[in-house]
Amino acid sequence: MTQSDGNGLRVFLTGASSGIGMAIARAYAAQGAVLGLVARRGAELEALRQGLPGAHRHRLYPLDVTDHVALQAAADDFIDALGGADVVIANAGISQGTLTEFREDLAAFERIMAVNVTATFATFTPFVAHMKAWPEASRRRCRLVGIGSVAGIRGLPGAGAYSASKAAVISYCESLRVELRDTGIRVVTIAPGYIDTPMTRVNPYRMPFLMAPERFAERALQAIADGRSYRVIPWQMGLVAKLLRMAPNWLYDAVFARAPHKPRNL
Template sequence: MTNNVQRVFITGASSGLGAALARQYAEQGAILGLVARRGEVLHELADSLPGAASHRIYPLDVNDHAALVLAAADFIQYAQGIDIVIANAGISRGTLTEHAEDLQVFEQVFATNVMATVATFSPFITTMQVQAAAGDTNCRLVGIGSVAGIRGLPGAGAYSASKSAVISYCESLRVELKKSGVKVVTIAPGYIDTPMTQVNDYAMPFLMPVERFAEVAVATIASGCSYRVIPWQMGVVAKVLRTLPNWLYDLLFANAPRKSRKP
């Protein structure tokens, strides 16, 4: 492996944002470590990418933290280091707290969206710190938040809360690692055209093609920007939402469209 080849590890890589990011990085000549539960789909993706023979795939569930540790160790050894880790794996479910059975859904969403993000980053940090101490300025940990994490959305308590937690966690980690030279990048997607959003039966403002999202995200990661909402129009919306007083926010969003809850 040459020092100028990016080494990129992506979870949730079999479809949606993860697959688009994998394609974008592969086109740039990166060596990829790709994680997803669906092994057959992951194989098909890896085989379709430029430089297919150089990529490693890890069919595993990100909630299996021990398996993530083994995958991280294998990829670091194979690629002789690590440049970018993208904790992209995530799930979205409609939830209502009055339904007792939704407690399990909350647990699943938090496990996949929050705890798996921590478990994805953890086994790479020491290696990144060593590389940064040796002068490597390209180490990036990338957390995928969401505009839904800016304010709590009705019917999406689990998803909104989990993505808010990802945003806050990445901010804490960013400050913790600042002196080490390892950068933490938080990306908050708005509505991106993926299987996750294609099931929504309501209008989605500023819907962005997933390949365009990947282009912008990869450029953002390369710049080391600490936080970015994509697309930019949703960034403006997010800033406005942050400033709304509770009474006005409640009035505007009490009847907002909701993701369907599946009993």
Template sequence: MTRAPLVFITGASSGIGQALAARYHAAGYRLALAARRGAEVTAWAQSQGIAAEEFAVYAADVRDVASITGAGRDCIASQGVPDVVIANAGISVGIDTAVLDDLEVMRATYETNNLGMAATFQPFVRAMCERGSGRLVGIASVAGIRGLPGHGAYCSSKAAVISYCESLRGECRPHGVKVVTIAPGYIDTPLTRHNRYGMPFLMAPERFAHKAFDAIAAGASFRTIPWQMGVVSKLLRMLPNALFDAVLAGRPRKRRLGE
């Protein structure tokens, strides 16, 4: 009997990751769910009525290379090579470069959003390329298009995600493996609910997951969700620096750690 396809998702304990897990389950996928709070993910899966044989949970921290790469190897050993791997785990905290302690916030952001993404993909790249199929999905952000005041760590980390996935896409293309970059706009998750500025085109995570599922299935190289934020981000990219700076003058800054 042919086994159902398998998706591996990091940051599956809440927000976008959890919504993606629900969407893939609805589509008939087996789930490999990685998160620091493994017990919470298990409880969620059971509350959704997902049968024990249809999911596995891997307690792992993407900032710990040994932890997350080990989870990937465990997934391959117990469930097989996934059809889709979604590096979704990420953090978003404001920083002030004038504050020494905020450099540690920047370190944590890069370790989570960038090194953590590469470490998530690492166990699967060779196996997918040898098989000749698969999807590696990096969750970026429209915040990676231009830098926002007080948001230097997050914006630069997501800009790096876009470039990294673009590089990886070129490496994997000859082997039949597609690399998909998804750039969410404002999604209603715990990461955004404490923002102190307007969030145009705010989208529910469930709706985002439906759109992302379609983009991943289509093998899109890059997709902004919702599309309206894609238009906004392109317009911002086109603005001369002086005009861009004027538009953002006085905009509230991202909350720093502890604020």
């Protein structure tokens, strides 16, 4: 499957109403894919659909991904209407600075884990058994895509919940990738660096290699089409991620102990 093969793809995407999700939706629609778009904000979803090629073909599911019953119903509707999904992207995510010393931050920690981690599992679950029942040639077209982050490579100060959630997504997708290795279904982990979205615009610090969401989407779609197991975008942040993984704890701690923190209240 090449990047030009978007025509005819059935894509189910969470977190579609803004940022990375919106850019991915627009990129797939431009290739001729039929989309199932999930997000909490129904008005924004409808506005997105109206601006997409073939607007009438795309299905909208305004819901909170932590509502697993509603998410299952949306997946079932998409499968019933279109016969299944070729690409499922668990993109919904939130970020907020958290500090363990503040008891009131526990609610934010739990919410971040529920949206970023548990909802990834809940997004994939309805599709896996359905995909596994397909003939081998069709299964090899299937992609389950988890959106991690460079923030999941090492724990960032003041972002314990977000770093933990993205580390969990990376590890979970790795487990799922191994589980499904013999089925032909590809599990793809995309780890964005700094992408110019509403989530990052509140950061009160310099963001190296900041990338426009449209450029990110272009590279993400290619990685998904190629069935890449793991891809950091942009590539410069991939080099940074490798260095972070190799750095000894004493060096990492010394460098990042004074790093600026993400705001606690967004």
